[in-house]
Amino acid sequence: MIEFLVFIKLTIAITFVIGLSVLAEHVSPKVAGILSGYPTGSAITLFFFGLEVSPDYAAKSAVFNMVGLSASLTFVYAYYIASKYFNKYNIILSSLSAIASYFLVVWVLHHIKINTYMAILIPILFSFLYLYLFKNIKDINITNKAKLSYKTLFVRAFFAALIILLITSVPKFVGPTWAGLFSAFPTTLFPLMLIIHMTYSKAHVHTVIKNVPIGMFSLIIYSLTVSIVYPMYGIYWGTLISFATATLYLLIYKKVRSVIDKFKYAVKVKSK
Template identity: 45%
Template sequence: MSLFFAKLAVSILVVLGLSMLAERAGPRVAGVLSGYPLGTAILLFFIAIEQGVHFAGESAVYALPGLIATLAFLYAYYLISKWLLRHAVLVQVAGASLGAFATFVFVSWLGQMVRFTLLSASLSLVAAMIVAIVLFRAIENVSISQRVKITHKIVAMRAATAAMIVVAISGAAAIIGPRWSGLFSGFPVTLYPMMLILHWSYGVAPVHTVIRNFPRGMGALLIYIVSVSFTYPRFGIGEGTLLAFAAATIYLVCYSSVVWWRSRETAQAGQ
């Protein structure tokens, strides 16, 4: 029971933090930081505690093609929500979510049929990230000009959405096995609830901005998952998680520094 409440607490805090960041720092920043291994880390951590380190290590390999399914999920959400632009927000959210879920399951089904190694899974994800960046580059970056008032009802909705997804996937790990557990650990546990919140509160444009920038931060996820496959068996769950987070953080800091430097160079060139 204490583990159940730990899942709830961690997932709730992460989603609330990300959605508030999107409202204050902008969906572009939130999109990049959504590539930080929050949801995947939560799921792999609890899978390791409940099913063991070796189970989690095998799941980690399949978390990489699971992230390919996440990119397909995002592209489907983008296309369908764009197609439903003239409809009510509820229709947009429902239609885009159903289509995106179906796409994720289909791509995951294809993924579990392939016998991936850590190297082949990593290379496949890198290729998918490059394709996604090309596909998403036409999306315009927008900011949120007027934030909605945060009520207890909104907070409860955000918290419940994230908690249900984390509990469902981690709880089903023993039944569905390490391959499917790994694939589903790639599901955008923290990103998807934030997308729903932004879509419902501000319309589709900020969601598309998040989608555009998500693949650019996915290197942190790739590094985290690869690190976990090595650190969990050697150092255990606690130290392994910290070491993997350290590696992912170094990547994200370096990436952010490069982006900042390029933006500064562009601004100076335009003066």
């Protein structure tokens, strides 16, 4: 049974990270950035919390997962700032800065008494804050795409697999508060950022980072839904319902964004 769970974790991790990296290359880093906020890593982690411990444990962890998303956003911001100013050992120092920032925010949050309302409000405020701080980043598409060899696919899979296994092992050693906070670690986003940065440039990874806060709202909705429906319907139906609510947000965002873009275009044409 343990070996089967490990296999499932690895398979899901590999699929998500490779899928997002290919999406960044063949569609755009902007789209990959938005979808990286889709409940992938957190969904896997919370699901296995429910499977390996209990649905109630996962539901409690989901509340702190929402708060932990603030640390996740700080993670990408720290990576962005570090990658802007470090030239030598850019990727290593950016990664270390991001990880240190994540754990610093998690440590601070652990000392705050959190209720459900605060758990919703804090990551929403952080999302709007980082949307503002990232507003001047340019969206850059990938033109010279890297050839996907078996070696490239293996390296991409390795990062995701390692991080997923580490984070989903947390509930065996800590309570739901810490487990929930750690479950917000960007398990699929971090490997994606490393892949894009190593394969292309920091400008491309900055495009991914710029669009993460937009997708982060789907994660907030997902975790909130998990906290409500897991105890009521169990982890299987609860996961389907939670994914449905997160997907609905992205569909609504896409529609609203399309209307806004059409309106801006119409105004621009009329002004000419």
